[in-house]
Amino acid sequence: MSRPAHAIRPRDRSRPWDIVLYGASGFTGRLTAEVMAGFEPDVRWAIAGRNRPKLEQVRAELDLPPGVSRPEVLIADSTDRGALDLIARDASVVCTTVGPYAKYGTELVAACVEHGTDYCDLTGETQFIRRMVDQWHDRAVETGARIVHCCGFDSIPSDLGLLALQRALVDATGEPADHVVYALKSARGGASGGTIASMLNVLEEARDPAVRRILGHPYALNPEGDRRGPDGSDLMTARYDRDLKQWTAPFVMAAINTRVVRRSHSLMGRPWGEDFRYREVSAMGTGAKGATRAYSMAAGLGAFIGATAVKPLRALLEKTVLPSPGEGPDQAAREKGRFAVDLVGFRGGAEVGRAKVRGSMDPGYGATSFMLAESARCLALDGATLTSPGGVLTPAVAMGARLTQRLNDVGVVTFEAQVG
Numbered sequence: 001m002s003r004p005a006h007a008i009r010p011r012d013r014s015r016p017w018d019i020v021l022y023g024a025s026g027f028t029g030r031l032t033a034e035v036m037a038g039f040e041p042d043v044r045w046a047i048a049g050r051n052r053p054k055l056e057q058v059r060a061e062l063d064l065p066p067g068v069s070r071p072e073v074l075i076a077d078s079t080d081r082g083a084l085d086l087i088a089r090d091a092s093v094v095c096t097t098v099g100p101y102a103k104y105g106t107e108l109v110a111a112c113v114e115h116g117t118d119y120c121d122l123t124g125e126t127q128f129i130r131r132m133v134d135q136w137h138d139r140a141v142e143t144g145a146r147i148v149h150c151c152g153f154d155s156i157p158s159d160l161g162l163l164a165l166q167r168a169l170v171d172a173t174g175e176p177a178d179h180v181v182y183a184l185k186s187a188r189g190g191a192s193g194g195t196i197a198s199m200l201n202v203l204e205e206a207r208d209p210a211v212r213r214i215l216g217h218p219y220a221l222n223p224e225g226d227r228r229g230p231d232g233s234d235l236m237t238a239r240y241d242r243d244l245k246q247w248t249a250p251f252v253m254a255a256i257n258t259r260v261v262r263r264s265h266s267l268m269g270r271p272w273g274e275d276f277r278y279r280e281v282s283a284m285g286t287g288a289k290g291a292t293r294a295y296s297m298a299a300g301l302g303a304f305i306g307a308t309a310v311k312p313l314r315a316l317l318e319k320t321v322l323p324s325p326g327e328g329p330d331q332a333a334r335e336k337g338r339f340a341v342d343l344v345g346f347r348g349g350a351e352v353g354r355a356k357v358r359g360s361m362d363p364g365y366g367a368t369s370f371m372l373a374e375s376a377r378c379l380a381l382d383g384a385t386l387t388s389p390g391g392v393l394t395p396a397v398a399m400g401a402r403l404t405q406r407l408n409d410v411g412v413v414t415f416e417a418q419v420g
Helices: 027-036 053-059 080-088 106-114 126-143 154-174 193-205 208-216 253-269 285-309 311-320 333-335 362-380 400-410
Strands: 017-022 045-049 071-075 091-096 117-120 146-148 179-188 237-241 248-249 278-285 338-347 350-359 391-394 413-419
Touching: 017 027, 017 080, 017 362, 027 045, 027 053, 027 362, 045 053, 053 071, 071 080, 080 091, 080 106, 091 106, 091 362, 106 117, 106 126, 106 146, 117 362, 126 146, 126 193, 126 208, 126 253, 126 391, 146 362, 154 179, 154 253, 154 338, 154 350, 154 400, 154 413, 193 285, 193 413, 237 311, 248 285, 253 278, 278 285, 333 362, 362 400, 362 413, 400 413
Parallel strands: 017 045, 017 091, 045 071, 091 117, 117 146, 146 391, 179 278
Antiparallel strands: 179 338, 237 248, 248 278, 338 350, 350 413
């Protein structure tokens, strides 16, 4: 297709839609649509996907304030570039929940880039993001499209939590932390079939040695020429952490979160220092009880990854245990869910501050639907005042403190930085 003659579009909300939610009939898409139903009445939004009857059902079931019109329904298959172009052309922001993104996300990103349309998603697929960086970052800079991946539990608590901590430290002491550890203290929530499908697709693609190299590289998402630093591999076993002074186990989302944080640091010009270190773990506690919990979690995670890597065992798990796409925790489970994360900052080996990130709903779905919806609203309503350029960005680079404030105002996910 021909490239648009204009350069960067004005962010004046002159397009027909402020936000188009793509994938609204899926499990997480429905939850995100429910959140968007509570937006200001003047936010013009539509829902989109490939199945009109399912989308019409979502539209009919939305709990909207009196007098507020129901969103328009737009139809586009993930492989129909022409239909996706029409959506991207008419939207200020396209927000998508359709995964695995490596299978279904490329054409939508391409359409948004070409039309200078801001974009946000929930991917946790490192190899997909790397492809989008390689294929579309430079063009997105030209058109002004902000392509923002990982706007859910992976990786907003990590990315915005670190930003909040470092800015608080610089404001209070004049210096950032040189080493930050993300510690998942607790989490309660369920898994949806869509997330499981994305994880299994990553494992399937990892059969390719080139993909394995990307997945294993701690700086795989940094810009080309800046894929270096002091960080190594993610924690893969139980270990006593001398910084946190407790036992730790692997955190499954570290494989994507750490790469997103390091991309943020690089895109911002390495403000925390050339030797800044960042890692993520699950905090298991002290003493024998903490050690037992750490070894049990590490063994369970290793057994799951090992089983899903064997096709017959994976097929059995998919048939008997794992949820199917479109399935996930019910409302009661989502509302009982929660998470607690501390990002602990160190300077010269001594703790100097921490950011506390708390979620009052299921992290992967209840809280994530709010994080994604608020990301879309931030890009749509604050887009003209955000200072970030176009490109394949991260939540911290694209929206930063403005998104943090929006999330704190809503209250489902909150950030609090403490110095000292």
